[in-house]
Amino acid sequence: MERHPLNLTVNGKPYAVETEFRKTLADTLREDCGLTGTHVGCEHGVCGACTVVVEGKAVRSCLMFAHQAEGMEIETVESLEKEGELHVLQEAFAEHHALQCGFCTPGFLMLVKGAVERGEELSDAELRHLLSSNLCRCTGYQNIIRAVRAAIDTFKEKASAVPEAAR
Amino acid sequence: MKPAPFVLHSPKTVSEAVAHLADIGEDGLVLAGGQSLVPMMALRVAYPSDLVDINGIEELQNISVENEELAIGATVRHARFYDPVEPGPLGRLLTSIVHHIAHHPIRERGTFCGSLAHADPASEWCLVAATLGAKLVLVSQTGERIVEAGEFIDGAMSTTREPTELLAQARLPLLAPSARAGFYEFNRRAGDFALGMALAAYDDDDGLMRNVRVGLGGIEDRAARNSAAEAVLEGQRPTQSLFADAGRAAAESVDPMEDATTSAEYRRDLTAVCVERALAAAAASSSAQTSR
Numbered sequence A: 001m002e003r004h005p006l007n008l009t010v011n012g013k014p015y016a017v018e019t020e021f022r023k024t025l026a027d028t029l030r031e032d033c034g035l036t037g038t039h040v041g042c043e044h045g046v047c048g049a050c051t052v053v054v055e056g057k058a059v060r061s062c063l064m065f066a067h068q069a070e071g072m073e074i075e076t077v078e079s080l081e082k083e084g085e086l087h088v089l090q091e092a093f094a095e096h097h098a099l100q101c102g103f104c105t106p107g108f109l110m111l112v113k114g115a116v117e118r119g120e121e122l123s124d125a126e127l128r129h130l131l132s133s134n135l136c137r138c139t140g141y142q143n144i145i146r147a148v149r150a151a152i153d154t155f156k157e158k159a160s161a162v163p164e165a166a167r
Numbered sequence B: 001m002k003p004a005p006f007v008l009h010s011p012k013t014v015s016e017a018v019a020h021l022a023d024i025g026e027d028g029l030v031l032a033g034g035q036s037l038v039p040m041m042a043l044r045v046a047y048p049s050d051l052v053d054i055n056g057i058e059e060l061q062n063i064s065v066e067n068e069e070l071a072i073g074a075t076v077r078h079a080r081f082y083d084p085v086e087p088g089p090l091g092r093l094l095t096s097i098v099h100h101i102a103h104h105p106i107r108e109r110g111t112f113c114g115s116l117a118h119a120d121p122a123s124e125w126c127l128v129a130a131t132l133g134a135k136l137v138l139v140s141q142t143g144e145r146i147v148e149a150g151e152f153i154d155g156a157m158s159t160t161r162e163p164t165e166l167l168a169q170a171r172l173p174l175l176a177p178s179a180r181a182g183f184y185e186f187n188r189r190a191g192d193f194a195l196g197m198a199l200a201a202y203d204d205d206d207g208l209m210r211n212v213r214v215g216l217g218g219i220e221d222r223a224a225r226n227s228a229a230e231a232v233l234e235g236q237r238p239t240q241s242l243f244a245d246a247g248r249a250a251a252e253s254v255d256p257m258e259d260a261t262t263s264a265e266y267r268r269d270l271t272a273v274c275v276e277r278a279l280a281a282a283a284a285s286s287s288a289q290t291s292r
């Protein structure tokens, strides 16, 4: 099968790879970029395990071809931890037992990252509606809801603790 | 679960896109949001030889109001409707409906026009287009034609679009400032396709209903207006018991789909409920209120 050169920018780093047109972004991230944090569950848009952020938007990476993402900013779960320090979302998931096997976790983290970092004022109903995008087959959703709620609050506190001049 | 091989074309203009479609012919497909097409390719229900990716065409990303119509370009995504795209009842109606389509990440990619081209019987946007009388702009290398949504949708997953045509724009007539419009959908889980849904709109003429439009989706093989329900309502005063009559009239008139989990009789019952509740939602809508 014919492969075509492709330049991707993932988590701020350039990746020069060669893939077929038919290869999804999810498979390319895992197999060609070596970023196996993005998980592949259903491969047809239902489970959300493959959720990544492209150009600031949470999308299903199994429903995008890698060649469509050329020149775009792609963020995966590997971008969350910075120099050994976990993202507030990751801390909150650990704290509130929002994962057991962890298969769905990268997808959930990338699904809500934007809302958390923008400090969105989500009602309980809106938060549940957003989280209904993704499936978790073993933890159940209550702890995930709690963790995301806590992360939103912590993120806001941290942001307001930074002195104006340093922002 | 991997798509079959294909050649990807990434045009930057509509004329380039339709030139590709003309060259490729029967075996080519347009790639819009990919939120229906890519799953179908993964399941090998679809295996096009070529895809013409329209996401890089800037002129198709626009949404605007021209001549009392809302013009929606081919790559306007579902998420654009989270906030009203125009200040009148139509903008508010679309905002109240968009949350019923799939899930947030799918709404970030999937497009209004792609939903029409895909023509799922349970597509919310097909219901909107068929009920409100959208005009669809089809462009090919040889020219342009405009088709009414009711003539475009030709059955489940079937349209009268030629393989060489690009659905470039959908035009929805604005609702009058005094119009009332409401939507109701039933499904078992958030984000699932509707088992049944209805859309109702009418002008409030001094307490009487005029220009009544009632549409059904997810019930029959295509989203369409229901003339039996409309006939019950036209020129009458909106009352709960009349809404129930309209629901019953719709239920008697439909030819419901049947599948492994849902019988035709169930969908017939659901028809009455959806019509009655969509009408109640319309009556409760007011020009000042933003329904969500």
Ligand SMILES: Cc1cc2nc3c(=O)[nH]c(=O)nc-3n(C[C@H](O)[C@H](O)[C@H](O)COP(=O)(O)OP(=O)(O)OC[C@H]3O[C@@H](n4cnc5c(N)ncnc54)[C@H](O)[C@@H]3O)c2cc1C
Residues within 6 Å of the ligand: A044, A045, A046, B029, B030, B031, B032, B033, B034, B035, B036, B037, B038, B039, B074, B100, B101, B102, B103, B106, B109, B110, B111, B112, B113, B114, B115, B117, B118, B120, B122, B123, B124, B125, B165, B166, B167, B168, B191, B192, B193, B194
């Ligand atoms: C888990 C899940 C749940 C979903 N739930 C719902 C739901 O509840 N309601 C709903 O309505 N949809 C639902 N969808 C489908 C989603 O709304 C799609 O976005 C939509 O059906 C198609 O739009 P698209 O832009 O993604 O089109 P694509 O997937 O890119 O294309 C679909 C088809 O239309 C053709 N096409 C697309 N655009 C054009 C054009 N401009 N000109 C000519 N042909 C074109 C393509 O060739 C293809 O055949 C769901 C999808 C998933 C994965």
Ligand code: FES
Residues within 6 Å of the ligand: A039, A040, A041, A042, A043, A044, A045, A046, A047, A048, A049, A050, A051, A060, A061, A062, A063
């Ligand atoms: S793997 Fe992409 S949604 Fe399931």
Ligand code: FES
Residues within 6 Å of the ligand: A098, A099, A100, A101, A102, A103, A104, A105, A135, A136, A137, A138, A139, A140
């Ligand atoms: S933690 Fe196991 S599937 Fe969610």
